[in-house]
Amino acid sequence: MSKERITISPDLYDIMPPDYQDLVNHATYGKEDRGWKDIGTSKELLEQHSLCAGCPESMAFRYILAALPNPEDTVMVGSTGCTSLVFPHVAIHNIHSLFGNQNAVASGLKRALTVRFPNRIKDVVVLAGDGATVDIGLDMTLQAWFRQEKFTTICFDNELYANTGGQESGLMQKGFVAKMAPVGKLFDKVRLPEIARESGCHYIVNCTVSKPSLVERVVRNAVLIAREIGPTYLQLYTPCILEIGKDSQEGLQEMRDAEKPNERFAFKEYISEPAKALLADIAAKAKDKKAAAKQLVS
Amino acid sequence: METLSLIGTTNRKGQVITDPRVMMSEAPRTPSFFTGSEVIKEAVRRANVDVMVAYPITPQSEAAALCGELFAEGYIGDYFRGESEFAVMSQCAGAAFGGARVFTTTAGPGTLRAMENFPMWAGSRLPIQCIVTCRGINSPLSIQPDTIEIAYLMQTGMLVWHAETAQDFYDWILKGYMVSEEPDVHLPLALCCDGFFVTHTKDTVDLTPVDMCLPPYDPYRSPVPCMDMECPPVRMMRDPFVMKSNYISYATHASWQQEVWAAAERSRKHTIAWLDGLIETENVDADILIVSSGTAVSQGREAIRLLADEGIRVGLVKIKTLRPWPEEELREATKHASHIIVPEFNVIGWLARELKATLPYTERIIAGPRVCGGMTMPPEIIVEEIKKAIGMRSGVLAGRGS
Numbered sequence: 209m210s211k212e213r214i215t216i217s218p219d220l221y222d223i224m225p226p227d228y229q230d231l232v233n234h235a236t237y238g239k240e241d242r243g244w245k246d247i248g249t250s251k252e253l254l255e256q257h258s259l260c261a262g263c264p265e266s267m268a269f270r271y272i273l274a275a276l277p278n279p280e281d282t283v284m285v286g287s288t289g290c291t292s293l294v295f296p297h298v299a300i301h302n303i304h305s306l307f308g309n310q311n312a313v314a315s316g317l318k319r320a321l322t323v324r325f326p327n328r329i330k331d332v333v334v335l336a337g338d339g340a341t342v343d344i345g346l347d348m349t350l351q352a353w354f355r356q357e358k359f360t361t362i363c364f365d366n367e368l369y370a371n372t373g374g375q376e377s378g379l380m381q382k383g384f385v386a387k388m389a390p391v392g393k394l395f396d397k398v399r400l401p402e403i404a405r406e407s408g409c410h411y412i413v414n415c416t417v418s419k420p421s422l423v424e425r426v427v428r429n430a431v432l433i434a435r436e437i438g439p440t441y442l443q444l445y446t447p448c449i450l451e452i453g454k455d456s457q458e459g460l461q462e463m464r465d466a467e468k469p470n471e472r473f474a475f476k477e478y479i480s481e482p483a484k485a486l487l488a489d490i491a492a493k494a495k496d497k498k499a500a501a502k503q504l505v506s
Numbered sequence: 507m508e509t510l511s512l513i514g515t516t517n518r519k520g521q522v523i524t525d526p527r528v529m530m531s532e533a534p535r536t537p538s539f540f541t542g543s544e545v546i547k548e549a550v551r552r553a554n555v556d557v558m559v560a561y562p563i564t565p566q567s568e569a570a571a572l573c574g575e576l577f578a579e580g581y582i583g584d585y586f587r588g589e590s591e592f593a594v595m596s597q598c599a600g601a602a603f604g605g606a607r608v609f610t611t612t613a614g615p616g617t618l619r620a621m622e623n624f625p626m627w628a629g630s631r632l633p634i635q636c637i638v639t640c641r642g643i644n645s646p647l648s649i650q651p652d653t654i655e656i657a658y659l660m661q662t663g664m665l666v667w668h669a670e671t672a673q674d675f676y677d678w679i680l681k682g683y684m685v686s687e688e689p690d691v692h693l694p695l696a697l698c699c700d701g702f703f704v705t706h707t708k709d710t711v712d713l714t715p716v717d718m719c720l721p722p723y724d725p726y727r728s729p730v731p732c733m734d735m736e737c738p739p740v741r742m743m744r745d746p747f748v749m750k751s752n753y754i755s756y757a758t759h760a761s762w763q764q765e766v767w768a769a770a771e772r773s774r775k776h777t778i779a780w781l782d783g784l785i786e787t788e789n790v791d792a793d794i795l796i797v798s799s800g801t802a803v804s805q806g807r808e809a810i811r812l813l814a815d816e817g818i819r820v821g822l823v824k825i826k827t828l829r830p831w832p833e834e835e836l837r838e839a840t841k842h843a844s845h846i847i848v849p850e851f852n853v854i855g856w857l858a859r860e861l862k863a864t865l866p867y868t869e870r871i872i873a874g875p876r877v878c879g880g881m882t883m884p885p886e887i888i889v890e891e892i893k894k895a896i897g898m899r900s901g902v903l904a905g906r907g908s
Contacts, residue, residue: 214738228738281735285600301733303603305626309596312588316557316600316608321734323556323583324605330734348596351589 211238211280227255231299237280243428244274244420253279253299259290262456264417264463265364265446269294271423272335272362276300277431282331283321285314287340289371290448291364308345310336311352314359331431332359338379339369342398346378353407356438360430363400363441366448374451381472386451401476404441410480411440416463416473426477432490433483440483445473509721517554519580521719526684529720530677530780535712542705545672546611546637547572549679554719556583556606559597561590563616564649565701566639570611582609591616595623595636602632605725605732607683610634613701614641614648617655621662627694628663628766631730633686633723634694635679636664639701640800640851642879650880651701653800656828657856663766665695665773666829667781668799672709674826675699680720681780689727691773693766700801700851770830777827784832785825787839792821794892795843797836799825799857802849808885809849813892820892825857833864845895846871849888853878 214232216224234251236242246252253273259266269291276282279300286295288307295302305313314334321330341349341363349361368386369375376389378398385392401414411433413426423444430440447462449455454462466473479487512523524533529552540548546569550558558577560570577585583606588594591612602608612620617638627634640655642648659666665686669675678697686695699705725732777784788810796806803824810820823839825832840846848858848871858873865871872895875887893900 213736283604283733283735299739301731301735301739303600303733305596305599305603305630306622309593309599309623312593312596313600313603315586316559316597316602316606317604317733318600319584319586320557320601320604320606320608324734347589348593351593355586 235299236274242274242277242279244271244424247274247420254294255297255299257297258293260450260456262449262459263290263446264449264459265290265294265366267420267459268364268417268423268444268446269298271417271420272427273298273300274420275424275427276331276333277428278329278331281329282333282431283317285310285317285332285334287336287345289337289340289369291335291337293371308340308343309348310334310340310345311357311361312348314361315352315355315357318357318359329435331435333362333431334359335362335364337370338363338365338367339377342378342400350403350407353404353409353439353441356408358434358438360434360440360442362427362430363443364446365443366446366451367397368448368451370448370451374448397472401441401443401478405478409439409441409478410434410437410483412442412476412478414443414473414476416445416467418460418463418467422475429487433486436486437480437482509724512721517719517722518583519719521552521554521717523554523721524718526680526720529714529718530680533714533718535714537710538713539708539710540672541568541708542672542675542699543569543572545676545709545711546679547576548711548713549676550609551576551581551716552714552719553609553680553683554607554722555581555609556723557598557601558582558585558609559588559594559601560585560610561588561594561612561616563591563613565641565651565705566611566613566616566637569637569639569705573609573611591620592623595620595627598634598636599623599627599630599632602627602634603630603733605723605734607687607723608632608634609637611637611639613639614643614652614655618643618658621658624659624662624664624694624696629762631692631728631766631769632694633683633692635682635686636694636696637679638696638698639705640698641701644879648879651703652852652878652880653698653700653850654852654854654856654878656698657852657854659696659698660828660856660860662696663693663763663770664829665691665693665770665827667695667697667827668825669697669699669704670800670803670824672704672711675704676711676713678781680714683720683723685773685776685780687723687727688773688776689729691769691776692729693769693773698800703801774830777830781826783835784827784830785823785835785839787821787823789819789821790823790839791842792819793843794818794820794845794847794896795823795840796820796847796849796888797823797825797840797857797861798849799828800851802851802883805883805885806849806888809888809892812885812889818892828860831860831864836861836865840865840870844870845892847888847892847895848873849883849891850874850876851878851883852876
């Protein structure tokens with residue numbers, strides 16, 4: 209979509225909602241170096257949200273949306289859960305259909321967009337919770353990776369079913385006492401990042417969303433690699449402060465604690481060989497461009 | 507893209523994009539001797555399909571695989587095997603959300619496994635076409651013909667048509683897209699047939715020219731935005747309705763459900779034009795009528811012939827569309843009838859129930875004969891039911907518990 213598509217006819221300008229005027233005037237569609245630093249100085253693609261106060265998921269949403277390399281040609285696919293309460297506020301086309309089928313929907317969507325726009329970039333990004341990704345939707349998550357579908361899967365891992373009130377999930381830690389795990393969860397946290405590698409993902413990161421610059425880097429890598437090579441997977445810790453008994457202001461510290469060395473969300477990154485080559489190529493091109501710009505100035 | 511302006515140009519395979527009315531009504535037809543599965547392939551070949559997703563389940567596997575050959579030949583934009591019917595129908599949804607013309611096929615247990623998707627398709631206004639080659643869904647396992655799954659599909663908000671013959675199938679696949687893609691309809695179509703009886707038997711079918719195809723789907727005629735980021739992505743709503751327990755939330759959901767069913771009603775005018783009416787009738791001035799859908803109609807035709815030999819005159823009503831339900835047409839067609847016989851290939855008699863719910867003087871309606879689990883329906887048992895209804899003695903049929 210070109211930026212012209214969203215411009216407003218001058219005659220109708222004053223009757224358009226201020227949100228929309230703001231989107232046209234100050235959003236970062238088409239801005240090549242867009243990133244988390246635009247937050248606060250430009251119109252974000254997330255207009256408000258209906259999550260709990262202090263929910264780390266809201267931070268994750270803002271960083272991810274700021275980091276997408278190509279939002280004007282990106283379609284997102286969600287699933288049922290807390291994320292589905294946010295998507296209606298997002299200024300990117302997004303699909304919610306059922307619970308757990310997000311990677312199947314994204315497979316059909318990506319193929320349709322490829323058939324319809326063979327010479328254009330159309331990125332597809334899935335964003336769903338851990339129940340949708342690992343429990344009810346695991347089959348479709350893995351099968352999309354086996355088929356090497358070219359889209360990014362982002363899992364907001366809050367280690368439980370948050371939206372339904374804190375039930376046990378596959379990504380929950382062993383021993384955690386929750387609804388439907390009345391004597392504590394009896395088996396280990398599912399090791400989806402490792403499964404993702406064995407299933408053919410080309411870029412996998414396990415981390416928290418405590419650092420916006422890190423989220424920006426991994427989201428950008430994941431989308432660019434998915435576009436050119438094959439499936440990518442990000443597992444981001446977005447703790448449900450409500451269900452683990454924390455206060456609104458404690459989400460950030462919870463993530464910092466969980467990402468310490470040897471903790472379960474210590475930063476881990478896997479990059480396949482073709483993906484490494486692609487990232488090196490992108491970095492080299494960026495360097496050349498920077499040098500050329502510098503030369504132009506001097 | 508305004509697709510009618512493409513008429514006369516060629517598609518990705520070099521077929522001439524043809525005015526669908528010319529293609530279906532005026533273009534020369536070639537009689538061909540094909541199985542029902544091959545007929546599905548030949549219709550899809552001419553339907554300008556963008557994406558098809560396949561999954562094996564008897565008795566639709568052959569048709570789904572034959573469409574794969576079409577992809578290999580370049581007639582379909584993309585084609586792949588999904589991992590289950592639930593996933594396949596979600597993949598179809600994704601492709602349709604992305605603005606593609608989508609085709610898929612399923613049957614029996616697959617239909618039920620996929621079921622959560624069908625009301626979602628209708629609610630999302632995705633004009634996907636799903637061929638349903640009906641078979642048993644019961645345990646113990648059965649792969650035999652049985653139409654009980656149609657009873658479930660009728661409550662999903664989809665358009666539901668029930669083909670009698672391979673010729674119906676051929677024409678209705680092509681005409682089905684024309685109806686379901688209308689902006690005031692824009693609903694998925696479950697195009698049903700009786701598995702094996704239609705899919706695995708050979709019949710002579712008059713095919714349209716192979717170098718003609720339907721105009722492509724234009725997703726920008728949809729009543730809801732196409733999810734391709736080609737139109738402004740305004741924030742859809744300030745508060746997602748799912749998290750509100752208030753009147754506006756309830757009213758929104760209620761009115762949207764009503765709108766989906768209203769869209770199915772609005773499909774009538776298009777369907778009547780394309781299918782030449784929602785029902786087909788013969789001799790409806792007769793005192794006795796057979797009213798049915800699918801291959802039970804064919805068996806009814808045989809029964810009528812047998813009874814004619816005995817001097818008993820029986821009329822026929824073939825129901826083509828179950829959704830929209832042709833209530834007015836059926837009331838008119840049955841107004842002279844004292845006995846309405848409803849032969850069905852399922853245990854519950856969903857068609858008779860539907861008729862009893864909408865026609866006056868329900869004591870006229872005889873919910874049978876019914877066969878299920880793969881049983882065939884010899885015309886003689888329809889004859890027997892009719893004779894019983896009018897108080898005639900009839901010969902006892904072997905194997906009927908007497």
